Structures are given as structure tokens and as C-alpha cells.
Amino acid sequence: MEIKVAIFEDNKKLRESLKELINTAGMVCTGAFPDAANLIRNITFSMPDVVLMDIHMPGISGIEAVQIIKEKFPAVRILMQTVFEDDDKIFAAICAGASGYMLKKTTPQKMLEAVEETYQGGAAMSPSVAGKVLQMFRSQSSIAKHEFIQLSEREKEILGLLVNGKSYKAIAAACFISADTVSTHVRHIYEKLHVHSKSEAVAKAIKQKLV
Amino acid sequence: MEIKVAIFEDNKKLRESLKELINTAGMVCTGAFPDAANLIRNITFSMPDVVLMDIHMPGISGIEAVQIIKEKFPAVRILMQTVFEDDDKIFAAICAGASGYMLKKTTPQKMLEAVEETYQGGAAMSPSVAGKVLQMFRSQSSIAKHEFIQLSEREKEILGLLVNGKSYKAIAAACFISADTVSTHVRHIYEKLHVHSKSEAVAKAIKQKLV
DNA sequence: AGTAAAATCACCAATTCAGGTGATTGTCGG
DNA sequence: CCGACAATCACCTGAATTGGTGATTTTACT
Numbered sequence: 001m002e003i004k005v006a007i008f009e010d011n012k013k014l015r016e017s018l019k020e021l022i023n024t025a026g027m028v029c030t031g032a033f034p035d036a037a038n039l040i041r042n043i044t045f046s047m048p049d050v051v052l053m054d055i056h057m058p059g060i061s062g063i064e065a066v067q068i069i070k071e072k073f074p075a076v077r078i079l080m081q082t083v084f085e086d087d088d089k090i091f092a093a094i095c096a097g098a099s100g101y102m103l104k105k106t107t108p109q110k111m112l113e114a115v116e117e118t119y120q121g122g123a124a125m126s127p128s129v130a131g132k133v134l135q136m137f138r139s140q141s142s143i144a145k146h147e148f149i150q151l152s153e154r155e156k157e158i159l160g161l162l163v164n165g166k167s168y169k170a171i172a173a174a175c176f177i178s179a180d181t182v183s184t185h186v187r188h189i190y191e192k193l194h195v196h197s198k199s200e201a202v203a204k205a206i207k208q209k210l211v
Numbered sequence: 212m213e214i215k216v217a218i219f220e221d222n223k224k225l226r227e228s229l230k231e232l233i234n235t236a237g238m239v240c241t242g243a244f245p246d247a248a249n250l251i252r253n254i255t256f257s258m259p260d261v262v263l264m265d266i267h268m269p270g271i272s273g274i275e276a277v278q279i280i281k282e283k284f285p286a287v288r289i290l291m292q293t294v295f296e297d298d299d300k301i302f303a304a305i306c307a308g309a310s311g312y313m314l315k316k317t318t319p320q321k322m323l324e325a326v327e328e329t330y331q332g333g334a335a336m337s338p339s340v341a342g343k344v345l346q347m348f349r350s351q352s353s354i355a356k357h358e359f360i361q362l363s364e365r366e367k368e369i370l371g372l373l374v375n376g377k378s379y380k381a382i383a384a385a386c387f388i389s390a391d392t393v394s395t396h397v398r399h400i401y402e403k404l405h406v407h408s409k410s411e412a413v414a415k416a417i418k419q420k421l422v
Numbered sequence: 423a424g425t426a427a428a429a430t431c432a433c434c435a436a437t438t439c440a441g442g443t444g445a446t447t448g449t450c451g452g
Numbered sequence: 453c454c455g456a457c458a459a460t461c462a463c464c465t466g467a468a469t470t471g472g473t474g475a476t477t478t479t480a481c482t
Contacts, residue, residue, distance in 0.1 A: 123341035127333020148274035148303045165411030200376030202410045
């Protein structure tokens with residue numbers, strides 16, 4: 001089925017060409033609006049899968065619009081579109097629930113790909129925006145330096161259950177294996193984490209976000 | 212000038228085709244290695260602008276390699292390449308200093324674009340990976356509701372030692388009290404936290420920031 | 423085809439833990 | 453002064469944990 005796209009963009013020329021672009025690419029533009037007035041009604045009527053949202057609009061800003069849309073229509077995926085690449089705007093857009101963030105200088109071809117990817121559940125970002133996100137991400141989590149710890153799937157599963165306070169016996173039951181096997185896995189986990197007790201393992205798992 | 216690319220990839224076939232791809236796209240592959248042995252030497256000789264790094268390699272893992280490269284050659288930009296899209300691997304790679312993270316199922320064309328974007332200072336990410344990053348990003352800014360837990364000074368002290376993985380005996384020694392007293396305190400802590408094991412207490416202590 | 427890692431199970435010893443009971447201080451506020 | 457509570461210690465029992473050795477099977481990669 002065709003991807004239904006709604007456009008919010010105050011520049012008329014750009015709005016029209018985006019509409020044109022969408023419609024000639026096997027998708028369908030079910031609405032193109034110059035601002036976020038009557039937002040709920042416009043979304044309800046156009047029933048979009050993906051919203052292309054300009055950050056800078058008269059009246060309600062694109063970021064506020066994202067918050068409102070995400071609250072009322074959580075399933076709708078939103079691709080921000082803007083000329084700005086300030087950290088705070090990017091941050092605000094992501095926290096508001098945007099699924100992607102493209103710069104307007106992006107080529108039409110890439111923009112279409114981005115809409116497609118957004119529809120399919122991915123996050124489309126212009127590389128420079130993505131770079132800023134990684135930067136922010138690192139600065140937020142620079143509290144503990146992360147050793148790289150390679151646990152097998154099973155080990156991660158068991159570590160998760162350990163963190164939840166399960167005993168070997170309970171883990172054995174949950175994983176359909178014997179308590180002896182749990183013990184073996186736990187021993188391997190301890191070796192990889194360089195710890196010698198459950199509490200150390202649990203503490204490390206949480207601090208290093210292994211679970 | 213041509214972009215110089217070094218490849219780390221344990222699978223020989225893939226390594227050769229990547230090399231081929233790079234060389235036929237106006238870039239130059241200055242090195243292709245099956246593992247991270249002699250990492251420093253190989254980087255020094257190949258002088259790459261961009262490193263294509265497989266996460267899963269025998270010996271030193273790709274993530275450890277990233278840490279080492281970033282430490283010795285901060286200017287080198289690294290594009291991770293892997294079949295895995297586990298949160299923890301992505302997280303570790305980003306924190307280690309990777310500039311991008313592409314899935315191996317990515318088309319050769321997109322892979323070349325990614326190398327190009329990486330070289331130009333952007334961050335190339337497969338959309339599904341980018342989605343996970345946004346997810347992690349949002350979840351980091353969320354705050355856990357905290358119950359009202361009133362621990363005595365001594366209890367907080369002992370809980371802290373528990374979180375650090377100390378045994379009752381070690382705690383007894385550290386606090387100059389008997390192991391039996393530690394046991395009593397721990398019992399009281401469990402009651403106040405509504406838990407029944409060391410691991411649960413440790414997990415709760417960390418999540419509620421009691422320590 | 424052959425090696426390496428992961429996952430599985432078993433047996434075993436020594437230690438640790440969880441929770442029950444009971445008791446002695448010291449401190450604080452009413 | 454008394455009751456409540458924190459802090460201290462002791463003894464006990466059954467269950468859980470840690471860590472060692474050894475082995476089989478499956479899966480993945482070379």
C-alpha cells in the first residue's frame with residue numbers, strides 16, 4: 001500500500017514541491033499545511049503514516065506540534081525538516097518524539113529515501129545531525145568509561161535474571177535448563193566481568209548498561 | 212585528494228570485496244587486515260582517513276580496537292560494520308568513539324556513501340541503528356520515580372559496601388563490627404527496601420540512587 | 423573437514439547467605 | 453523515667469552460592 005504523507009511547511013513554494021515530489025514517487029501526499037493550526041483535525045483527516053514537519057513555522061512551532069501529534073497519534077512517525085542544526089533544536093525534536101531529522105539542503109532523492117526509511121521504522125538523519133546526536137550521547141554517558149564486554153546471548157539473558165534478583169533455581173526454571181548449567185554460565189559471566197560475586201556482577205551490569 | 216581507507220574484517224571474502232569496492236570508487240584502500248594484531252603498526256603504515264571496522268573479530272574485538280585507535284590517532288574516523296544490532300554493542304561502539312555504524316546488509320552503494328560521509332565529518336548510521344540510538348537517547352533522560360526510603364547512616368554505609376561487592380565478612384572488617392551484626396543490618400535493609408536478596412538490594416540501590 | 427566457541431549437564435567441597443530468635447547498649451523525645 | 457529505635461553481638465539451620473573438574477552437543481567459521 002502507498003505510504004501516506006502529510007506535510008507541514010510554511011514556505012508555499014517548498015510545500016508545493018515537496019507535495020509534488022511525494023506524489024511522483026509512488027507515495028501519496030494526503031495533506032499539505034502551512035502551519036499547525038487545526039493540527040488534530042488535519043491529522044485526523046489526512047491519516048498520514050509519516051509527517052514531514054518543518055521546525056520553523058508561524059504560530060505553534062514544529063517541536064510543539066510533534067509533541068501534540070505523538071500524544072494523540074503515537075503511531076504516526078515524524079520526520080523533522082529544517083535548515084537549523086543547533087544542538088538544542090535537535091535535542092528538543094528527538095525528545096519530543098521525532099523519528100528523524102533531515103536538513104533541507106538534502107537532495108530530493110535522499111529525502112524520499114528518508115521518508116521511506118521513517119515509514120519502515122528506522123530513523124533517518126542527515127549525517128551531520130547524526131554526528132551531533134552521537135556527540136550529545138557521549139557527553140551524557142561519559143560518567144563511566146565503558147569496557148567492552150562480550151557476553152553470549154545466553155549469558156546476557158542469565159545476567160538479566162540475576163539483576164532481577166532471581167536465584168539459580170528460578171533462573172534454571174525460567175530458561176528450562178538445570179541449576180548446574182546456570183552455575184556454569186554464571187561462572188563464565190564472572191570471568192568476563194572480572195568479578196567474584198553476584199552483587200559485583202549486578203552492580204557492573206547496571207552501571208555498564210549490559211542489561 | 213583520494214580518501215584513504217583501511218579495512219579490518221576477519222572474513223576474507225568480504226574483506227577482498229570491500230577492498231575492491233573502495234578501490235573502484237575513487238578512493239584508495241591502503242590496508243586490509245583480518246584482525247587487530249599489530250594494530251598500531253598497521254594504522255601507522257596505512258595512514259587511513261577512515262577505518263572500516265568489523266565488530267566481531269578473533270583476538271582483539273573491533274570495539275577495543277576502536278578505543279585504541281581513537282587514543283593513538285584521534286583524527287582517524289571509524290565506521291563500524293557489523294551484522295549485530297544489539298543495543299549494548301551499538302552503545303559500546305559509540306562510546307568507544309566510532310563515527311558511524313552500518314549493518315553489513317547495507318548495499319555497496321550506501322556503504323560507499325557512508326564512507327564518504329564519515330570522511331566529511333558526518334555520522335553514517337543504518338536507519339535501524341539510528342532508531343536504537345534515539346531510543347537510548349530518550350531513555351537516558353528519563354527519571355525513575357523514587358520511593359521514600361529512610362535508611363540509617365550505618366545501613367547506608369553497609370548498603371554501599373554491599374553494592375561494591377563486599378561479603379559480610381569484608382564489611383564486618385571494614386566497619387569494625389562482627390559479621391553477625393552485618394547480617395542484622397542487612398536484614399533491616401532488606402525489610403526497608405522490600406527485597407529478599409543481595410542482588411535485588413544492589414539493583415534497587417543503584418536504580419534509586421541510594422548510593 | 424577440522425577447530426573454536428557456546429551451551430548444556432553432572433558431581434563435589436567449602437563458603438556464604440537469609441531469616442528466625444534473643445539480648446545488650448545508648449540516645450532521643452515526651 | 454519510659455518507649456522507640458538504632459546499633460551491637462550471638463547462635464542456629466537450611467538453602468544458595470562459588471569455584472573446580474570433566475564431558476557432550478551444537479553451531480559457526482576457516
